[in-house]
Amino acid sequence: xxxxxxxxxxxxxxxIAPALISAGHRxxxxxxxxxxxxxxTPDLAGHDALIHCAFAxxxxxxxxxxxxxxxxxxxxxxxxxxxxxxxxxxxxxPRILFLSSRAVHDxxxxxxxxxxxxxxxxxxxxxxVKAGAEAHLAGLAAAGLRATAIRAxxxxxxxxxxxxxxxxxxxxxxxxAAPRVATELHGLDLANAVxxxxxxxxxxxxxxASDLILDRHDLLAAVSxxxxxxxxxxxxxxxxxxxxxxxxxxxxxxxRPGGMARLQATLPKLLDPGGHL
Numbered sequence: 001x002x003x004x005x006x007x008x009x010x011x012x013x014x015x016i017a018p019a020l021i022s023a024g025h026r027x028x029x030x031x032x033x034x035x036x037x038x039x040x041t042p043d044l045a046g047h048d049a050l051i052h053c054a055f056a057x058x059x060x061x062x063x064x065x066x067x068x069x070x071x072x073x074x075x076x077x078x079x080x081x082x083x084x085x086x087x088x089x090x091x092x093x094p095r096i097l098f099l100s101s102r103a104v105h106d107x108x109x110x111x112x113x114x115x116x117x118x119x120x121x122x123x124x125x126x127x128x129v130k131a132g133a134e135a136h137l138a139g140l141a142a143a144g145l146r147a148t149a150i151r152a153x154x155x156x157x158x159x160x161x162x163x164x165x166x167x168x169x170x171x172x173x174x175x176x177a178a179p180r181v182a183t184e185l186h187g188l189d190l191a192n193a194v195x196x197x198x199x200x201x202x203x204x205x206x207x208x209a210s211d212l213i214l215d216r217h218d219l220l221a222a223v224s225x226x227x228x229x230x231x232x233x234x235x236x237x238x239x240x241x242x243x244x245x246x247x248x249x250x251x252x253x254x255x256r257p258g259g260m261a262r263l264q265a266t267l268p269k270l271l272d273p274g275g276h277l
Contacts, residue, residue: 001198004047004093006030006038006084007054012099015157015187016053016194023195030054038080044091049198052084053099070125081133089140097197100134100149102183102210102245103127110241114151116208116249134206141205148203150193153210153245157187158269164219168271171220174231181215181237183245186266189257196253208245211257215239222267 003020007013008029020027028047030036031054038056056076081098088096105114107121120131134149141147156163171177190209197203217236223229247255258265 001048002026002028002046003049003051003198004028004030004042004044004088005051005053006036007052007099009033010053010055011157011159011161011163012155012187012190013053014159015155016051016191019188019191019195020051025198038076039083040080041083041087044088044093047088047091047093049095049097050084050088050093051097051099051194052081055099056080073125074129078129078132081129082136085133085137085140089143089145093145095146095198095203096137096140096148097194098133098137098147098149100130100151101127102151102153102208102243104131104134104151105243105245108243110243112243114208114243114245116151116204116206116246138205146203147205148197149206150190150197151206151208151245152190153183153185153208155187155190156184156263156266156270158266158272162270164270167216167220168223171223171231172227172229176232177216177220177234179216179234179237181213181239181242183210183242184212184214184263185210186258186262189255189262192257193250193253193255196250196255200253204249207249208247209250210245210247211259212263213239213242213244214263222264223271226267226271 003025005013005017005027008017009031017027038054104120104122104127106123106127122128122131137147137149193209215236217233220233
């Protein structure tokens with residue numbers, strides 16, 4: 001396939017792009033380095049799919065990523081996504097994959113199981129923007145376009161600005177971290193989900209993508225074991241309040257994320273002082 005990929009140089013896009021190329025797809029990189037900005041309407045004629053990963057936000061923040069300018073945040077990420085989806089549809093692109101977020105469910109009760117088809121109930125601007133883009137995509141799907149919104153949890157993986165870079169640096173410098181527990185997913189597992197959805201003749205409109213329930217205590221314990229760091233570990237956090245995404249739709253496509261084994265194999269790469277810290 002010839003695939004247009006937004007955010008190809010970002011944290012998530014940089015993990016997905018190599019997987020697409022390895023699978024034999026041709027990539028058109030839509031990113032700042034190639035002159036693309038959210039709100040643009042590129043000519044996508046001749047492409048077989050659009051994968052939309054780009055997102056404009058304050059560095060290191062998604063929830064709260066609007067900073068002090070919520071109007072600009074909404075314009076770039078919601079209006080920009082809608083313009084992009086419409087450009088793809090008018091250009092004859094038959095398939096769109098959209099990197100949404102589990103944040104569309106932040107308004108549901110704590111401890112709730114999040115099914116793939118659970119209606120969006122955002123509780124912050126980040127979730128509202130993702131839910132609004134999902135809704136527009138659903139309208140295009142109703143008109144015959146093959147579209148999927150991937151409600152992904154936190155994505156980790158190697159790269160210059162991986163999500164735990166500052167956390168690891170602080171731990172190695174002797175600063176004790178605050179307790180936290182969250183759901184996590186390796187970028188390669190997200191890429192595998194993308195490949196499976198691209199190959200499906202009638203992909204589902206909504207899928208959850210999540211893997212680990214990871215306590216910061218256990219993550220930093222593994223870092224300490226690898227590095228010999230003696231910084232005290234944070235207390236374990238209460239996982240009972242987590243809203244856990246069920247991933248039935250992807251499992252039906254044969255998707256199996258890498259779990260703790262993949263995390264353990266990835267940690268040395270995240271700790272590589274030559275490239276990541």
